[in-house]
Amino acid sequence: MLYRKCLPxxxxxxxxxxxxxxxxxxxxxxxxxxxxxTLGQLGDFGESNTGVDPATEIASWYDxxxxxxxxxxxxSPAVWSRVAGGSGHExxxxxxxxxxxxITFRPRMGRDLGNASxxxxxxxxxxxxxxxxxxxxxxxxxSPSGSHGVVNPQVAxxxxxxxxxxxxxxxxxxxxxxxxxxxxxxxxxxxxTYWYQLFPDANWDPDAVxxxxxxxxxxxxxxxxxxxxxxxxxxxxxxxxxxxxxxTGNTQQHLMTWEHIEWIKDNTDLPVILKGILSVEDAVMARxxxxxxxxxxxxxxxxxxxxxxxxxxxxxxxxYAPGLTxxxxxxxxxxxxxxxxxxxxxxxxxxxxxxxxxxxLSLTMGQAGVEKMLQNLHDDMLVEMRQVGVSSPxxxxxxxxxxxxxxxxxxxxxxx
Numbered sequence: 001m002l003y004r005k006c007l008p009x010x011x012x013x014x015x016x017x018x019x020x021x022x023x024x025x026x027x028x029x030x031x032x033x034x035x036x037x038t039l040g041q042l043g044d045f046g047e048s049n050t051g052v053d054p055a056t057e058i059a060s061w062y063d064x065x066x067x068x069x070x071x072x073x074x075x076s077p078a079v080w081s082r083v084a085g086g087s088g089h090e091x092x093x094x095x096x097x098x099x100x101x102x103i104t105f106r107p108r109m110g111r112d113l114g115n116a117s118x119x120x121x122x123x124x125x126x127x128x129x130x131x132x133x134x135x136x137x138x139x140x141x142x143s144p145s146g147s148h149g150v151v152n153p154q155v156a157x158x159x160x161x162x163x164x165x166x167x168x169x170x171x172x173x174x175x176x177x178x179x180x181x182x183x184x185x186x187x188x189x190x191x192x193t194y195w196y197q198l199f200p201d202a203n204w205d206p207d208a209v210x211x212x213x214x215x216x217x218x219x220x221x222x223x224x225x226x227x228x229x230x231x232x233x234x235x236x237x238x239x240x241x242x243x244x245x246x247x248t249g250n251t252q253q254h255l256m257t258w259e260h261i262e263w264i265k266d267n268t269d270l271p272v273i274l275k276g277i278l279s280v281e282d283a284v285m286a287r288x289x290x291x292x293x294x295x296x297x298x299x300x301x302x303x304x305x306x307x308x309x310x311x312x313x314x315x316x317x318x319x320y321a322p323g324l325t326x327x328x329x330x331x332x333x334x335x336x337x338x339x340x341x342x343x344x345x346x347x348x349x350x351x352x353x354x355x356x357x358x359x360x361l362s363l364t365m366g367q368a369g370v371e372k373m374l375q376n377l378h379d380d381m382l383v384e385m386r387q388v389g390v391s392s393p394x395x396x397x398x399x400x401x402x403x404x405x406x407x408x409x410x411x412x413x414x415x416x
Contacts, residue, residue, distance in 0.1 A: 087234030088305025108389030137168030149178030185219025229276025
């Protein structure tokens with residue numbers, strides 16, 4: 001009784017405010033992807049990959065956590081740190097995932113969900129105003145990421161694009177793929193969609209750009225993903241430490257101005273998707289320039305540490321340029337590790353969501369590993385989409401989520 005008399009008398013409103021304040025102060029958990037285990041273990045993949053049976057590993061995969069654990073068993077510390085690591089203190093890499101914890105769903109009941117489907121289509125327009133529509137079995141696509149042959153020398157990008165064909169999703173082909181673009185064109189399945197990623201070199205060479213575009217078209221690529229966020233390589237201390245490399249961040253890596261972007265748009269008949277956009281101002285410029293699409297990405301937290309998460313940028317766009325996501329297709333990646341993440345990104349306005357690390361880490365178990373990862377995400381998303389109360393990704397919108405706890409992270413100032 002004495003203890004009870006010492007308790008302060010709080011009104012319901014004051015108590016609720018106090019509890020809410022404490023809840024806001026608690027940071028999101030580190031989650032299964034960036035805990036201490038992700039520092040890497042002594043693997044041997046790329047040398048012999050002994051002691052791991054792919055079929056047994058894949059059979060134990062239920063979500064991305066299992067993919068991560070398998071990859072840790074087989075990747076050498078140098079490869080693991082390169083694929084799983086980010087730049088600086090890896091704050092942006094972690095934030096990409098954590099921001100989703102501040103966004104919740106608003107499920108609706110009593111809906112007819114008998115014909116639920118993840119089938120998605122997107123229309124892209126080239127610089128001449130010619131539109132092309134691309135179909136996909138789901139709103140997931142393979143983000144272009146280089147060096148799949150480092151993760152799995154036996155199959156490399158061949159396994160990735162074949163898995164994409166089996167899943168019926170779009171494959172982004174990286175300029176720095178370990179399999180030449182002509183080789184990937186040779187194994188392209190009928191009706192499969194390839195989109196090619198381009199990094200113009202630091203020394204701008206129009207002829208070299210056109211040569212790369214010609215090679216991509218000859219290989220069957222039907223859109224261009226123009227990557228603009230690599231003026232310098234990110235300060236990737238973890239990767240350099242495990243590789244024993246010297247820092248290279250002070251060298252200019254790629255040159256890309258708005259004038260170069262417009263030149264490329266006007267000198268190709270492929271629609272151009274601008275990748276690496278992280279502000280509403282640049283998204284508006286891309287729309288007004290007549291580009292085919294806007295791709296929100298902070299390079300998986302591998303470039304500027306402290307960059308906003310793509311989900312955060314989507315909220316910024318919705319605040320300052322409402323209607324932009326209806327005027328031009330918006331793509332996004334950044335910690336799409338579950339259907340939960342994908343659905344929230346789509347509800348914020350993304351048309352499709354890209355998979356980078358999930359593809360590379362599942363590729364450790366070959367083409368079958370990528371197929372199983374994509375199948376798990378597909379099935380997970382179909383389940384959760386029904387639980388939200390919609391039967392198609394196209395039905396998702398801001399009405400399906402509550403962003404009240406996340407809006408404090410949106411830029412609140414004048415636009416430049």
